[in-house]
Each structure stands twice: as C-alpha cells, then as structure tokens.
Amino acid sequence: MSALELLLPAGDFEKMQYAIAFGADAVYLGMPRYSLRARENGFKKKELVHEAIEYAHKLGKKVYVTANILPHNHKVQPFMNYVDEFLQVCKPDAWIMSDPGIIMYMREKHPEQEIHLSVQANTVNFATAKFWEGVGIKRIILSRELSIKEMIKIKDHCPDLELEAFVHGSICIAYSGRCLISNYMSHRDPNQGTCTNSCRWEYKIYKKEDIQPQSLQQNADATKSARTQHGDNYVPLQDDYYIEESERPGEYMQLDEDENGTYLMNARDLCGIEYLQELRDAGIVSFKVEGRSKSVYYAAMISRAYRRAIDDMEAGKPLNKEHLRDIFATSNKGFIAGFLDGNPGKSAQKFDNTKSEIQAYRFSGIVRDYDNERKMIKVEPRNPIFVGQTLELCTGKADQILTVQKIINEKGNEIEQIHGGLFYCWIPCENNPGEFALLREKMNEFDSEQIQLSK
Numbered sequence: 001m002s003a004l005e006l007l008l009p010a011g012d013f014e015k016m017q018y019a020i021a022f023g024a025d026a027v028y029l030g031m032p033r034y035s036l037r038a039r040e041n042g043f044k045k046k047e048l049v050h051e052a053i054e055y056a057h058k059l060g061k062k063v064y065v066t067a068n069i070l071p072h073n074h075k076v077q078p079f080m081n082y083v084d085e086f087l088q089v090c091k092p093d094a095w096i097m098s099d100p101g102i103i104m105y106m107r108e109k110h111p112e113q114e115i116h117l118s119v120q121a122n123t124v125n126f127a128t129a130k131f132w133e134g135v136g137i138k139r140i141i142l143s144r145e146l147s148i149k150e151m152i153k154i155k156d157h158c159p160d161l162e163l164e165a166f167v168h169g170s171i172c173i174a175y176s177g178r179c180l181i182s183n184y185m186s187h188r189d190p191n192q193g194t195c196t197n198s199c200r201w202e203y204k205i206y207k208k209e210d211i212q213p214q215s216l217q218q219n220a221d222a223t224k225s226a227r228t229q230h231g232d233n234y235v236p237l238q239d240d241y242y243i244e245e246s247e248r249p250g251e252y253m254q255l256d257e258d259e260n261g262t263y264l265m266n267a268r269d270l271c272g273i274e275y276l277q278e279l280r281d282a283g284i285v286s287f288k289v290e291g292r293s294k295s296v297y298y299a300a301m302i303s304r305a306y307r308r309a310i311d312d313m314e315a316g317k318p319l320n321k322e323h324l325r326d327i328f329a330t331s332n333k334g335f336i337a338g339f340l341d342g343n344p345g346k347s348a349q350k351f352d353n354t355k356s357e358i359q360a361y362r363f364s365g366i367v368r369d370y371d372n373e374r375k376m377i378k379v380e381p382r383n384p385i386f387v388g389q390t391l392e393l394c395t396g397k398a399d400q401i402l403t404v405q406k407i408i409n410e411k412g413n414e415i416e417q418i419h420g421g422l423f424y425c426w427i428p429c430e431n432n433p434g435e436f437a438l439l440r441e442k443m444n445e446f447d448s449e450q451i452q453l454s455k
Helices: 013-021 046-058 073-089 100-109 126-134 148-157 181-186 213-218 273-281 296-314 321-327
Strands: 005-009 026-030 062-066 094-097 115-117 139-141 162-169 203-207 241-245 269-271 284-289 361-371 376-381 390-394 399-403 407-409 425-428 437-442
Touching (some): 005 013, 005 296, 013 026, 013 296, 046 073, 073 100, 100 115, 126 139, 126 148, 148 273, 162 273, 273 284, 273 296, 273 321, 284 296, 296 321, 296 390, 296 437
Parallel strands (some): 026 062, 094 115
Antiparallel strands (some): 162 269, 203 241, 361 376, 361 437, 376 425, 390 399, 390 437, 407 425
C-alpha cells in the first residue's frame, strides 16, 4: 500500500510554512491567474511559487500547483504560454487540473509533468476514473459527493490509479464547487476563481406584501425565477417570499423552492477524522484539507490534528478523541462527515445562522522572535492580549500554558493590553518555543469524550 499523505492548503508562503511545521506531508497552492482562488492567492508571482517549492523540497515535502479553472477560449492559449514560462522557473511535484482541453495540451507539450485531476472535474464513477487514467492522469481527487463504498468500487476497477479525498474543510452548496450563486449575486464567477462564498452570507426573509412595490421593480432582474415543476407529493410555497442579504439592504431576491427545499443555504463543514482508516482501506493515499483562504492558525491546528490521528492509525492505535481539541479550536459551521457514510440529508445544512458552533479556543497571536537575554517572546497579536490572561503556546509537537505577566510594546513601554493589528509586543516566556509557534486563548470548556461527530 502506498504511503499515506496529509495534504494541506497553502494560501500564501507563511500558511505553507505552518502547515508543514505542524505536520503536512504536502501542500497545494494556486497558480497565478489560473486557479480557483484568484482573490485569496498569496502566490501571484511565479518567483514566489519557485521559492515555496524550493523551501518544501529542502524539507522533503511536496508542492502541487493548482490550475483548475474552466477557461473560456480567450484564456486557453495564454494559459499554455504561461505554463511554458512557469516551468522554466518552477518544478512542481504535480499539477491539479480539471479542464479536459488544457489537460490534453499539457500532456502534448509537457508529457513529463504529473497531473492530478481536480475535484472540480466531478469524478463520481469508475468509468470516468478509468477514462482519465487512460489519458495519463496519475491521481484523481474524488468528488466530495462520494461515499466510501463508492470509492472502494472505483479503486477495484482502477487499482493502479492514485486516489485522493477531502477529509476536512468547507463544503460547497453546489456539486463539488460548480456553483453560480456568487456569479448571480456579485458577478464573480466561482469557476474562474473569484467565488465570494455567497451561500454563507446572512439573509432575511420577507413576504411580498412587506416590500415596497418600487423596490421589487428595481430588483426585477435579480428576482426573476422560473418555478420548478413539482412532483405530486410536494406542496409548493403558498406565498411569494424574498430574501435580503444583510450587507445589501434594499436588494430583494425571490426565494424559490422545490420538494428538496431552498438551495441558498449554508452548508456545515466536513470533518472526516473518524473515517481515516476506512478511507485508507478504500485505497485513498492522500487526505486533503480545504482552506487556502483560511488563517495560519487554521492551517496549523488542522494539520496537527490530522497528523496525530494518521500517526496513531499507522501505529495501530484507535482514534484519540483528544485530537478533536485542535479541530474545535478553529471556527466552524458545525461538523458532519459529508457523504463518506452516505447522503447526509438535512444534517448537511445549518439553517438557523452562520455563526461558528463549538469553538474551544481563539487565535491570539503569532510568535515572531525570542529574546534569550530578556526571556521574552515577540508576539504579533491577532486578538486582544492582556496582563493576567492565560494562553496556550502551541507548536507542532506540544502546548504549554503561558500566563501573561506583563506586556511591553514596541516603544519599550509596559502596557496592560494590546489589540490585534499592525503592532508587536513582548511577553515573558521562560523557554524559546522555536521558529513556528502560536498563541491561543481558551474560550469554552472542551470535553473530547462528550463530542459526537458522525459515528
């Protein structure tokens, strides 16, 4: 069986460093202009990608470059020209691609390049997997909508094909990312890398009679909707309802519904940490985490949680539920196992609000330096830090309790509190925590044994 890989997102160079420091075997980052994270891409120049690849390779880690947009005609040739220039500077371990045409061109012009098929290609059956294997794809990133039973069947038909599966992160309300809500709402096309995550915004619902007629007329283009032909067992809405997004007051969009409900919904997050053994048995060789637009803290905590779970699994140990502490140390919409154990149905959606559910900790700051003489850490605050506060100092290996005895600002003055922002401060710390360390504050009591995910 192939060695297992923990694959983390790298939204920028620093996030990559922390993902690796806290346990990732490989990272994926966006190719400038041609990945599905055009706005949150910290690698807008190929020189930065080159630097990232060099850094990872020195540590024995891998870097996969994402180039998975679905390009229109005017982007095809510029893409191939860019690849020619890119490969003169950068030597990625593989490409993550989705469009059949540009995959064909890549195979023709650069046959030595390893290609992984993006989840954006929506591979959900063994026939499709066999087709892509036949045209030279080394690995397929399976659609999030697959159960483990379906993954097993794909592996049975394609035993030599590497399979990768998402185990953690946001779940798109659309089919593996093929969504048009953001385009409709903000004229930013998710399939071109500019999704605004409109499905997670906060909306208010209004009945038609509660809205001024002129407002509806002004929003006519945004509210036109063809009513779905419903089945005999479905009772449609009896009135016309409209939604208003909290950041767009006065813009009303008609709320359409069919027998399955309303589609503009906020999906819960995926957490498959309890299914790692089943996924491995199904032939999955790479466990992928979503979140290139998320924080350094997220990259570190989720990397550490899954690293520990994978190491325990390979040592023949059962899942230590204490690893869930790092999972719930990050903001989340509530966790489900996605489709791993079958269709989650209504449990996949969070109907009441978009606020984070159980969050045991809050990200307090990044440790930037250590002064051996003064025995102090230099901290970049991300949330308020005050004298007397109890924090946890987290590294890739362990945590330690740190009580804030005093705070020294950049001018050398002692202060009582500092807020997150552009400023640094110094805090007493007896031992040097090392190059990559984070501070977090305990917000809620967390009993790992009381947490119920999916099993």
